[in-house]
Amino acid sequence: MAPRENSHEPSGTPVPLETGFATLATLRPGVKAFVEKDGETRKAEILTKQMRRGKMKFYVHYEDFNKRLDEWIDSERIDLTREVEWPAPEKPEKKKASSSSKKDAPSKADPKNLKRSRSKLDREISATPSESTSVNIPGKASRPSKASGKENKEVLVTSEVTDGTTPKPEDEEIDLVDVQDAAAAAKAAPEEVFSREEEIEKLRTGGSMTQNQTEISRVRNLDKIQMGKYEVEPWYFSPYPIDFATDAEMVYICEFCLSYFGEETSFNRHRMKCTLLHPPGNEIYRDDFVSFFEIDGRRQRTWCRNLCLLSKLFLDHKTLYYDVDPFLFYCMCIRDEHGCHLVGYFSKEKESAEGYNVACILTLPQYQRKGFGKLLIDFSYILSKREGKLGSPEKPLSDLGLLGYRAYWQETIVDLLLDGKVEANIEEIGFASAMTTNDVLHTLQNLNMLRYNKNQHVIVLTDAVVEQRERQKAKEKIKGKRSLDPEKLIWKPPVFSAASRTWNW
């Protein structure tokens, strides 16, 4: 394998962490310091820093917190009385060049310049993968991977990447700021390092819309968006025009056409002209509460691109690397006299090789925790039932996605089992709910409902599960149950000819 194998093995000989006290001036990207968060002190990694209105601000990622909680903080919140972890030194041969010059680097960092150079430095990184992967090691050491099987694969892949390339000579001449930022940005590279080619190939052939890991830009680029009646704080990076990242305090998004504006004046002008009142496609479902629209990515390219840009703000594992053509978008709306307000949507590959019935799924943050997610999931399974197929959401799921799906699966299966039947068969449950056998099995196992009794497997409706369902039903009685009626779906599974597939959908 690789000559540098040792340095890639996180569990082998952990690099001794360099710790020490820091001052505000020496805090730099890559440093892990203790930061006060909601009353407690948490370890957080500084991803970047910037001068804003005369004050130094740090963008931090809290360890073991989701990235959506990353934030800009004032320097006061950093606890300098405790030791910080310095980013591990660079590769031995590079150490001298970079570390000696690093000392005075932070003071030089001009915030504007830093941000501007971001895209440039990202290029730099992928041009020299050997550097970025090796810089990545300290990050790995602190978070040992859980699946040992995967780890082997990691090493293999990483070595593949590193072996083939020799560091470019101009590496030595990299701008100081770039080196700094490269360290930070390189950490964005996740534990599982896929080679870029592999990843892109997977994207191209699979049509998968999950995030290409090496592409993650770790710092949120928009501060706030205005949409409809709400102001929403974005969670993740989204490739909106780069001008917004530097100039716009608030990005205005038209609720109906999802166009984006960096300025209120432009947005107001747009609203005077825009005539769209609902997603630009066919309504395929309508009940008293919601409507669903089916939008073809190929026919409504602009709208679907706008939708993807918007949803990328809230979905980490989504990529906009490739275009929207091979997807259908099912958009859920609530209606009033103003129009059909987009509440959430899910995208679906026109033809999924892996049998996924959902690619990305999102309830807009302003409508979350109101039960819309369940409706979206339910709708995706209603479509699968109509198609006569079993479906499953594309992986990886986000944390919220996992919880949403688990709740839906549990409810569906428990309802099927409470039907009064004496026996059930896992495949039958799957057919009745359009869930894949695996999902059924996992749900049962996860709820400890699949047990071994008197020399045979049995399904146990545990008291806990039944009780939970009953409580839920009682709640529904009070609050009113929101559910979809498959009868109201006017839809035939769309068929795409071989020609449309050949011609790029």
Added chain:
Amino acid sequence: MTARVTGQRFRQRKLSTKQNLVILREHEVEKLIDDDPARHVPKVETGVEKGEEGEHHLQAVISAAQAAAQSGGKIAQLYIPTPEAVASKLQYEDLYPKNFTQPATYIRYSSTVEDTIGCPYCMNSEDLAWLKAYNQRRDKRERCSEDEFEEVMNFFEETSQTKQPFAQVDNAPVLSFEDLQAEFDETISESSRRFAKDIYSHWKEQRLLKENHPLLPQLKFETNQETDDSDPYVCFRRREVRQVRKTRGRDAQVTEKIKKLRKELEDGRLLMHLVKRREVIIRDQLAHDKAIFEGRRALTESKRKLGIKGDDEELLVNQKKPAPKPKPRVDVAAVQRGIPGMGQKPPAVRPDGRLVDSDLVYLEDQLNKKSEAIDRFIEENLLKHKKWNVGWIDKTWRPITPPLEQAAAKSDFRPVFTSSQLPTPPASTSSAEGAGGPMEVDQPDKQLDLASRGTRIRYATPPEDVPFQEQTRYRRRIGRGGRIMVDRRGVKRPKLDAIDERVADRYRFDCDSSEDEQVYPVDYTDNLHIRYRIMIERQGDKTHAQQQQAAAAAAAAAMQNRRAIENHNRSSSGHLLPPTAPTG
């Protein structure tokens, strides 16, 4: 999947997903002594990214849910914290007027965003300030509206985009007003053009500020540069078209498809052309009608003026012959009801309105007509066939299929009784015209011949003296292409005790080995062959009749019988076959 925690005392059978499992409630399950519920929960793949699976909030919720599933306690209402969404300060009602009315049916919609947003350029605050200042300097009536301003700006933007598509890359200078003016087209209205020159200065200024980049924020698309790949802002790349293997067959297919498309397009065009012509004709016709009408009007006027009276026929619009009045329909039911005492009276009029006696159709006529039609059809086809073959020599055997033998289809096996062997069994048709085949010519004289020689042929009714099963029966059929086949049943081979086994065996070696067997297609039902065979038979008959009329009649008959059987075998299948036992 079914592999559980180690340390179980018995081996579990593998779980089959197709197998029916009993559903039990918790109390129905036997409790294991060392049953620790948590121990049984296997590790289930969550499907969440490995790096994120351990995140604090997710784990908190998952373990809370798990605890609830195990112990049944109330789940703590845990949520994964997310950044807030708050009410906006903007005046929603002003921005989004109440314009939506829901149609009764499901919405069907195909307009794109571009169709619905109007002018894509939306002025920003700087534009607004400039426009305000500009309008203040001008006369009230000559002020530039916001729409006009945007129209001009949009035109400048789009034109420079098309003329300098790589302005961002190659630092092209901002287009001059003259260049832009040369591109004026219908997308920019007359009213807006008045301001174009003035707006240009503002546009250029803005453009220069942005290093000649587009003024509206743009998404970054691929520029086919090396830097594309790692730039997180580059999005919505085109997917490469899946390469299709090129084969000659596919090429041909594509050519065909294109030809077909072309033809369909031309057809469509022709259709449109014809429709147009029709509409033009209709228009002309209407014009003519109008002229006629006007002419008539004029005529009426002049008639009235001149006091000419009578004969106004020509003034009536487009006189038509009075339509023949339909005969008054007699209500059959009413007639019947009208005379209650008289019983059933034959209705004077049939339900379809015609008189009873008129146009009575006779079955005979109909049948004649039908058969005439069929004959004519056949004749026509024959003629047609001949016409096709003019100048060609038809070498096929029997190019025209003879009409089917109707009687043969009905007739079944009929027994035939002969005192001496028949050379060829006669047709089993009951009527003479049924045998329209090639045997027709020589059959009568053959029968006469045989009859005169005292051969007894009996058709149809089996004799009482012989059991039915043992009677010899023949059937002639005409197959495809006019082949004549003779089926036999109940032909008995007399015992040949006189013949040595080895002699009887000879037929086996009578033919060549099957490997180099050559089959000469000889039609045994051909007239020539039949005649030839008859000839041979007759000669044989004569000599036999003369020599052994009394004494050796039985033996000779036996020999001939055998030969005849062999002949039949030949005739039906084309080459020699061993004499099989009679099927009867």
